[in-house]
Amino acid sequence: MKLIRRILAPLALAVAGVAGAQVPGVGEREIVVGSIQDLSGPIALLGVPVRDGMQMRFDDANAAGGVHGRKLRLVVEDAGYDPKKGVLAARKLIQRDKVFAFLADLGTPVVMATMPLIVDAGRPHLFPFSPHESTYAPRHPLKFQMFAPYQDYMDAATRHMVQTHGYRKSCLLYQDDDYGLEVMKGVEAGLAKLKQPLAEKTSYKRGATDFSSQIARLRGAGCDFVVLATVVRETVAAVAEARRTGWNVDMLVTASGYSAQTHELGGKAVEGLYGVTVLPHPYEAGANGQLADWIRRYRERFGAAPNVWSVMGYGVADLFVKAAEKAGRDLTVERFTAALESLHTPRDFFGSPEYRFSRDDHLGNRYGRIAQIKDGRWVILTDYLK
Amino acid sequence: MSGSGGMRGSRRAGVPAAAVAITVLACLAVWALGADYALAQAAFVTTWAIAGLGVIVVVGQCGQVSLGQGALLGLGAYAQALLALRGVPAPLSLPVAVALGAAGGWLASLPARRLGGLYFAMSTLAFALIVEEALVRWESVTHGAAGFAVPPLALGGWVADTSLAQALVGGVALALAWLACRRWVASRLGRAWRAVREDEVAAAAAGIDVARAKTLAFVLGGGLSGLAGALYAHWIGFVSPEQFGLMLSFELLMLAFIGGAQHLAGALWGALVVVALPQGVSLAVERLPPGLAGAAGIETALFGAVLVIIVLLRPGGLAGSR
Numbered sequence: 001m002k003l004i005r006r007i008l009a010p011l012a013l014a015v016a017g018v019a020g021a022q023v024p025g026v027g028e029r030e031i032v033v034g035s036i037q038d039l040s041g042p043i044a045l046l047g048v049p050v051r052d053g054m055q056m057r058f059d060d061a062n063a064a065g066g067v068h069g070r071k072l073r074l075v076v077e078d079a080g081y082d083p084k085k086g087v088l089a090a091r092k093l094i095q096r097d098k099v100f101a102f103l104a105d106l107g108t109p110v111v112m113a114t115m116p117l118i119v120d121a122g123r124p125h126l127f128p129f130s131p132h133e134s135t136y137a138p139r140h141p142l143k144f145q146m147f148a149p150y151q152d153y154m155d156a157a158t159r160h161m162v163q164t165h166g167y168r169k170s171c172l173l174y175q176d177d178d179y180g181l182e183v184m185k186g187v188e189a190g191l192a193k194l195k196q197p198l199a200e201k202t203s204y205k206r207g208a209t210d211f212s213s214q215i216a217r218l219r220g221a222g223c224d225f226v227v228l229a230t231v232v233r234e235t236v237a238a239v240a241e242a243r244r245t246g247w248n249v250d251m252l253v254t255a256s257g258y259s260a261q262t263h264e265l266g267g268k269a270v271e272g273l274y275g276v277t278v279l280p281h282p283y284e285a286g287a288n289g290q291l292a293d294w295i296r297r298y299r300e301r302f303g304a305a306p307n308v309w310s311v312m313g314y315g316v317a318d319l320f321v322k323a324a325e326k327a328g329r330d331l332t333v334e335r336f337t338a339a340l341e342s343l344h345t346p347r348d349f350f351g352s353p354e355y356r357f358s359r360d361d362h363l364g365n366r367y368g369r370i371a372q373i374k375d376g377r378w379v380i381l382t383d384y385l386k
Numbered sequence: 387m388s389g390s391g392g393m394r395g396s397r398r399a400g401v402p403a404a405a406v407a408i409t410v411l412a413c414l415a416v417w418a419l420g421a422d423y424a425l426a427q428a429a430f431v432t433t434w435a436i437a438g439l440g441v442i443v444v445v446g447q448c449g450q451v452s453l454g455q456g457a458l459l460g461l462g463a464y465a466q467a468l469l470a471l472r473g474v475p476a477p478l479s480l481p482v483a484v485a486l487g488a489a490g491g492w493l494a495s496l497p498a499r500r501l502g503g504l505y506f507a508m509s510t511l512a513f514a515l516i517v518e519e520a521l522v523r524w525e526s527v528t529h530g531a532a533g534f535a536v537p538p539l540a541l542g543g544w545v546a547d548t549s550l551a552q553a554l555v556g557g558v559a560l561a562l563a564w565l566a567c568r569r570w571v572a573s574r575l576g577r578a579w580r581a582v583r584e585d586e587v588a589a590a591a592a593g594i595d596v597a598r599a600k601t602l603a604f605v606l607g608g609g610l611s612g613l614a615g616a617l618y619a620h621w622i623g624f625v626s627p628e629q630f631g632l633m634l635s636f637e638l639l640m641l642a643f644i645g646g647a648q649h650l651a652g653a654l655w656g657a658l659v660v661v662a663l664p665q666g667v668s669l670a671v672e673r674l675p676p677g678l679a680g681a682a683g684i685e686t687a688l689f690g691a692v693l694v695i696i697v698l699l700r701p702g703g704l705a706g707s708r
Contacts, residue, residue, distance in 0.1 A: 092665070
């Protein structure tokens with residue numbers, strides 16, 4: 001017994017010592033970062049460009065020598081929007097791949113199911129693609145977010161539109177799920193500040209293609225401004241239906257409808273549509289030198305044109321790189337989160353907003369701006385609306 | 387009757403084979419991935435196997451096509467989650483979840499008195515849509531489409547918040563469900579189910595109360611689904627209506643048919659394929675060259691290919707006869 005104890009005790013100490021010194025995912029030569037994406041499920045259209053954007057930023061950092069001499073390695077798991085797969089993916093990334101942090105996990109059910117596991121394991125949960133408030137509030141030392149809930153953007157955007165255009169009857173067409181309800185809260189809050197009611201609202205089920213009854217109802221109510229809590233296809237269908245019936249009302253779509261696909265699919269019918277955006281779409285025509293070079297490299301690397309989701313992926317990875325650089329060579333979770341808490345990034349060549357975190361506020365940006373479709377492309381009209 | 391012969395065969399060969407396969411897979415998983423991850427898998431496999439038993443009772447034994455099993459899981463999950471939030475202890479809330487699942491099954495089975503075949507299948511589809519809609523609309527109770535977080539399962543002072551505890555609870559629940567199912571399929575009721583499955587008219591002519599047999603299949607199958615849903619809610623820690631949509635119903639149907647809908651062991655086989663196989667595929671994909679491994683949807687494509695191979699080689703399901 002004594003002998004066993006004599007052998008085991010130093011061994012246990014050694015193991016504990018190594019475990020204490022070793023930060024998961026941080027090796028001598030690399031930092032491993034995990035991400036749970038949807039590459040095969042209902043929002044794979046977002047997941048693929050987000051992943052490619054992140055990969056490109058990490059490749060760029062590695063080509064420049066890495067972060068304090070360590071290369072960045074991105075391990076992506078496909079959960080296909082299934083929380084069950086998400087939980088298993090999170091455990092795999094924590095235990096097997098020993099990732100240092102989770103970056104840009106995608107899809108609300110997946111994020112909500114995995115976030116407790118991730119922070120319990122002591123890993124930073126960074127910038128998930130889920131507009132759920134619990135991703136940054138109440139403040140948790142490991143939770144950081146750069147995408148505000150729809151409510152925040154839509155409050156400011158609705159107020160701006162009503163104030164500058166003098167609308168009297170603002171209305172809402174919304175998808176009847178958490179996304180639609182979130183937008184409704186924002187629109188109502190914005191109107192309430194201007195002492196206006198929401199004149200009329202009507203909903204549709206996800207995937208609907210016919211909006212004739214909804215448009216007729218909104219028109220019948222005499223709306224002079226319609227907010228669309230729709231996604232791309234429904235945006236096109238709703239605007240086209242209004243124009244087809246000769247109703248030329250001003251419409252504003254949320255950031256979910258701000259996509260190049262909206263004017264590619266909608267063509268002439270969606271000309272003049274307003275939209276809320278946080279990041280501009282990377283158009284090749286008229287791009288500044290840096291952006292044109294970025295678009296060219298993206299195209300060469302992934303064989304597809306980048307879109308706004310690629311820019312978001314690049315952006316989240318960029319914040320990670322900046323925070324890791326700021327944290328210094330002795331990278332630990334505490335140093336990393338401390339660096340992030342004092343991070344303030346300027347606007348970049350994409351036209352992204354400034355991101356600013358603090359000890360008390362882990363949401364990097366709350367503001368969006370208004371764009372409009374003119375001559376078949378989105379044109380930014382305003383600065384970030386406070 | 388061929389069905390009952392198959393049942394007995396499956397009890398002799400299917401269960402041990404599945405048990406051996408699971409043990410081997412479990413050892414492999416622990417070796418390749420670490421204990422915690424493997425146990426988390428085991429928790430989901432056992433829970434999905436309970437749900438699979440529910441489908442097998444309805445679809446495999448009684449021969450009714452149910453496209454609404456996912457909704458019954460949803461009922462169990464919401465009942466358990468809402469009661470857990472209000473601090474109701476699990477020994478009280480679990481029976482409520484099971485009862486709600488069973489009541490849902492009874493409701494879903496009502497059209498079976500008038501409708502048969504595909505028409506009845508469509509009515510179960512409608513039932514699933516109604517339940518999902520109700521979960522979204524009844525916001526004051528269900529928290530609507532936004533969903534809510536579920537505390538871990540607590541039995542007395544013991545909290546099942548590790549994957550070992552979850553796998554244990556799942557295993558015990560599966561064993562109990564299994565024993566119950568064995569009794570049912572071996573009983574007079576089980577024989578009635580199989581008679582209804584083979585030929586409703588002949589079964590009625592033989593003096594079997596067809597409507598009662600179908601209703602009981604749905605009630606018992608619903609109860610099993612409710613139990614699975616209740617456990618699932620704790621393992622995931624977050625419920626929202628979209629998780630219990632038609633995709634889940636189809637996943638459970640697939641589970642039963644891949645595993646072998648006419649054999650209880652099919653539930654375990656099917657759960658292994660549906661839950662664990664995608665994880666295995668994901669590990670295999672990591673070994674591919676980077677260009678190929680990065681292709682979006684490659685895991686789904688491979689998973690689909692494996693399913694097709696399974697169906698071609700074992701049309702009766704993995705637990706079925708060769």
